[in-house]
Amino acid sequence: MQAFHLSQPNSLDAALAAARSHGAKFIAGGTDLMQLLKDNIEVPTELVDLERVGLSSIQADASELRLGAMARMSDAAVHPDVRAGWPAIVQALEASASPQVRNMGTIGGNLLQRTRCGYFRDTGFACNKREPGSGCPAIAGENRLMAILGGSDHCIATHPSDLAVALTALDAMVTLHGINGERRVPIADFYRLPADTPHIETILQPGEMITAVTVRASGAARNSHYLKLRDRASFEFALVSVAVGLDQRDGVIEHALLAAGGVGTRPWRLPQVEAALRGKALEDAVFGDASSIAAGGASPAQQNGFKRILLQRAVFRALQMASA
Amino acid sequence: MPSVTRRVLLGTTVSSLAMGSVEGRADDTTPTISAAPAPGSPGAMDIALQINGNQVPLVVDPRTTLLDALREQIGLTGTKKGCDRGSCGACTVHIDGRRVLSCLTLAARVQGKAITTIEGLTSGDVLHPVQAAFLHHDGYQCGYCTPGQIMSAVALIKEGHTRSDAEIREWMSGNICRCGAYPNIVAAIRDAAQRS
Numbered sequence: 352m353q354a355f356h357l358s359q360p361n362s363l364d365a366a367l368a369a370a371r372s373h374g375a376k377f378i379a380g381g382t383d384l385m386q387l388l389k390d391n392i393e394v395p396t397e398l399v400d401l402e403r404v405g406l407s408s409i410q411a412d413a414s415e416l417r418l419g420a421m422a423r424m425s426d427a428a429v430h431p432d433v434r435a436g437w438p439a440i441v442q443a444l445e446a447s448a449s450p451q452v453r454n455m456g457t458i459g460g461n462l463l464q465r466t467r468c469g470y471f472r473d474t475g476f477a478c479n480k481r482e483p484g485s486g487c488p489a490i491a492g493e494n495r496l497m498a499i500l501g502g503s504d505h506c507i508a509t510h511p512s513d514l515a516v517a518l519t520a521l522d523a524m525v526t527l528h529g530i531n532g533e534r535r536v537p538i539a540d541f542y543r544l545p546a547d548t549p550h551i552e553t554i555l556q557p558g559e560m561i562t563a564v565t566v567r568a569s570g571a572a573r574n575s576h577y578l579k580l581r582d583r584a585s586f587e588f589a590l591v592s593v594a595v596g597l598d599q600r601d602g603v604i605e606h607a608l609l610a611a612g613g614v615g616t617r618p619w620r621l622p623q624v625e626a627a628l629r630g631k632a633l634e635d636a637v638f639g640d641a642s643s644i645a646a647g648g649a650s651p652a653q654q655n656g657f658k659r660i661l662l663q664r665a666v667f668r669a670l671q672m673a674s675a
Numbered sequence: 676m677p678s679v680t681r682r683v684l685l686g687t688t689v690s691s692l693a694m695g696s697v698e699g700r701a702d703d704t705t706p707t708i709s710a711a712p713a714p715g716s717p718g719a720m721d722i723a724l725q726i727n728g729n730q731v732p733l734v735v736d737p738r739t740t741l742l743d744a745l746r747e748q749i750g751l752t753g754t755k756k757g758c759d760r761g762s763c764g765a766c767t768v769h770i771d772g773r774r775v776l777s778c779l780t781l782a783a784r785v786q787g788k789a790i791t792t793i794e795g796l797t798s799g800d801v802l803h804p805v806q807a808a809f810l811h812h813d814g815y816q817c818g819y820c821t822p823g824q825i826m827s828a829v830a831l832i833k834e835g836h837t838r839s840d841a842e843i844r845e846w847m848s849g850n851i852c853r854c855g856a857y858p859n860i861v862a863a864i865r866d867a868a869q870r871s
């Protein structure tokens with residue numbers, strides 16, 4: 352770990368001011384950043400502690416859920432209003448990491464956790480994301496866990512967050528605060544594809560902070576589910592995951608929302624599957640047709656072709672869960 | 676069972692020794708163990724941590740984790756370092772009553788919070804009911820993961836995640852046991868939960 356100065360501001364303005372210094376980095380729960388600091392993957396000179404800034408409230412009403420950026424993952428998951436109105440968020444959180452990590456990890460930090468690509472996490476290897484221009488050993492190397500959608504010649508790493516997949520399906524908005532004030536962006540626009548700049552993962556500007564995430568209330572959100580498939584039963588990142596929200600009336604699908612994790616270089620929305628479900632009957636034959644096109648456009652590497660079929664089957668199963 | 680006797684001995688004498696050393700140093704503003712940066716060295720921070728009810732003044736580097744402060748500076752070695760990356764749970768402690776990982780916690784960030792370690796579970800020579808249940812059910816082999824398992828289990832019972840063995844397993848999944856003592860760990864927790 353490289354030396355840094357720790358500042359502990361007690362207001363949003365003070366935190367934004369502290370973050371203006373070159374080499375500054377926010378620390379929230381610290382559960383990802385501490386790993387990256389220990390391994391010299393992140394080397395900030397100034398650590399801006401968000402603990403005393405507040406921003407940890409969780410509020411829900413008939414129209415919207417608002418999760419403060421510093422709300423702990425475990426507190427969001429046990430909140431009765433979140434459980435009632437946005438179950439996919441609860442299920443995604445409860446399937447993430449471990450109880451101890453969820454007691455520490457925050458909503459904002461979760462969205463900004465870095466990829467689990469083993470090459471990225473080991474400074475003994477080249478990695479375009481960690482060291483732009485150094486190369487991507489994953490493309491011709493160990494790529495069983497890598498993305499099959501959204502990759503480029505420069506990077507094929509997946510985004511690891513479960514929460515982000517649920518939020519992507521449910522059309523969440525991310526609220527950002529910088530020295531120039533506040534802006535709100537759809538989560539679909541928040542994450543960037545790697546293209547030839549895989550080290551730039553979001554549209555966040557230097558010194559800008561996530562202050563909240565908001566999600567609309569809807570029938571699809573109330574009837575939403577998160578299915579996570581992994582190499583071991585618990586305490587593991589997703590091989591493939593699917594968030595689904597279904598709004599139905601009299602056995603007909605009015606609205607379907609779907610996104611997948613573990614397969615894309617960012618949380619992956621599945622608009623073609625949503626379109627194939629709209630206005631159709633809630634039945635396995637329809638689910639079968641719709642899930643068969645879930646992996647359209649995928650380009651697997653040598654070891655991860657299985658994710659194509661796993662994704663189709665996960666979509667099918669998630670649709671069954673949401674219609675049960 | 677001779678091994679139980681040995682474990683009882685270790686469990687009580689080591690923890691009371693450790694407690695003794697905290698109390699001994701609690702009034703001493705300059706911990707002498709070498710892991711502490713020299714006071715006044717660049718970046719050194721004067722902090723105070725509230726550990727097991729004692730106020731402990733310390734000088735730390737900003738990089739010092741709570742785990743290293745506990746083990747290397749304060750002498751509370753009951754909290755274990757397994758992976759140092761959040762993946763094993765050996766370093767589990769309670770902060771303000773919640774189970775968290777001390778290896779991913781910077782010491783300077785938890786001033787003013789109530790920190791409880793395995794040494795703080797007991798009152799005098801009487802084991803905490805969860806410690807007693809682990810002993811009774813032989814919930815360990817080498818014992819390295821045990822302090823973390825017990826700290827996690829105490830919190831789990833308070834959270835109410837003990838309605839079935841499957842639920843206990845899921846909510847204990849952040850604590851890895853390389854010896855594979857899981858069946859006995861689950862039995863110990865089920866037993867302790869039923870008595871609580």
Ligand SMILES: Cc1cc2nc3c(=O)[nH]c(=O)nc-3n(C[C@H](O)[C@H](O)[C@H](O)COP(=O)(O)OP(=O)(O)OC[C@H]3O[C@@H](n4cnc5c(N)ncnc54)[C@H](O)[C@@H]3O)c2cc1C
Pocket residue numbers: 376377378379380381382383384385401420421424446447448449452455456457458459460461462463464511512513514559560561562586587588589760761762
């Ligand atoms: C062993 C282990 C297993 C895990 N398994 C899973 C899993 O299965 N699924 C999953 O989704 N996650 C998993 N995680 C990741 C975990 O969920 C994240 O580490 C956690 O959510 C990050 O939140 P944090 O508050 O600790 O972030 P930090 O580590 O504090 O910060 C992460 C990043 O976000 C930045 N940041 C934090 N807050 C803000 C803000 N408000 N505005 C701007 N920038 C900010 C920091 O500067 C840093 O770059 C696992 C983690 C561990 C340690």
Ligand code: SF4
Pocket residue numbers: 466468469470471477478479480481486487488489490497505506507508549
């Ligand atoms: S896949 Fe991306 S993160 Fe992994 S080695 Fe290649 S460039 Fe780095």
Ligand code: FES
Pocket residue numbers: 755756757758759760761762763764765766767776777778779
């Ligand atoms: S040492 Fe902290 S989780 Fe392994």
Ligand code: FES
Pocket residue numbers: 814815816817818819820821851852853854855856
């Ligand atoms: S008892 Fe040996 S690691 Fe658990």
